[in-house]
Amino acid sequence: MTSRLTLAGFTEEYLVGIKELDEQHRTFFTLLDKIGKAVPDLYRPLTDDEADAIIDVLGELRDYALLHFRTEEGYMQEIGYPGLARQKQEHNRFITDVIRMEGELMNGTVMPAITIRNFMHDWYRDHILTLDKPFGQTYQKIKG
Numbered sequence: 242m243t244s245r246l247t248l249a250g251f252t253e254e255y256l257v258g259i260k261e262l263d264e265q266h267r268t269f270f271t272l273l274d275k276i277g278k279a280v281p282d283l284y285r286p287l288t289d290d291e292a293d294a295i296i297d298v299l300g301e302l303r304d305y306a307l308l309h310f311r312t313e314e315g316y317m318q319e320i321g322y323p324g325l326a327r328q329k330q331e332h333n334r335f336i337t338d339v340i341r342m343e344g345e346l347m348n349g350t351v352m353p354a355i356t357i358r359n360f361m362h363d364w365y366r367d368h369i370l371t372l373d374k375p376f377g378q379t380y381q382k383i384k385g
């Protein structure tokens with residue numbers, strides 16, 4: 242028996258009101274599903290082969306996050322957004338955390354895939370709600 246739960250993905254609540262950024266956020270949550278598809282059971286510790294598969298997915302998620310952060314920071318620069326430095330700091334911390342997790346998996350640290358999936362999901366959710374949405378509102382006020 243496999244346990245494939247339907248895990249929370251993108252919701253309307255995450256919309257920041259800038260089309261390109263909303264599409265990227267949505268894509269990130271879709272890519273997140275690859276973690277669940279790479280292993281038969283999210284809740285048991287990864288085997289070596291599963292860890293390799295997850296490392297590949299993490300690389301893809303990291304690349305996509307980098308593309309997204311560059312795009313988003315570009316919108317912030319466009320309006321001289323005062324929250325840009327804080328955003329850059331948080332974005333960089335996320336990338337550092339992902340690289341650290343990739344390293345842990347390469348070194349044979351045993352963890353279930355759900356730990357990684359939840360970290361990424363919760364980081365994106367909290368980041369969008371607390372930092373990206375306020376930026377979206379500011380951007381629309383200036384550009385809208």
Ligand SMILES: [Fe+2]
Binds near residue numbers: 313372
């Ligand atoms: Fe952001």
Ligand SMILES: [Fe+2]
Binds near residue numbers: 262373
């Ligand atoms: Fe974002």
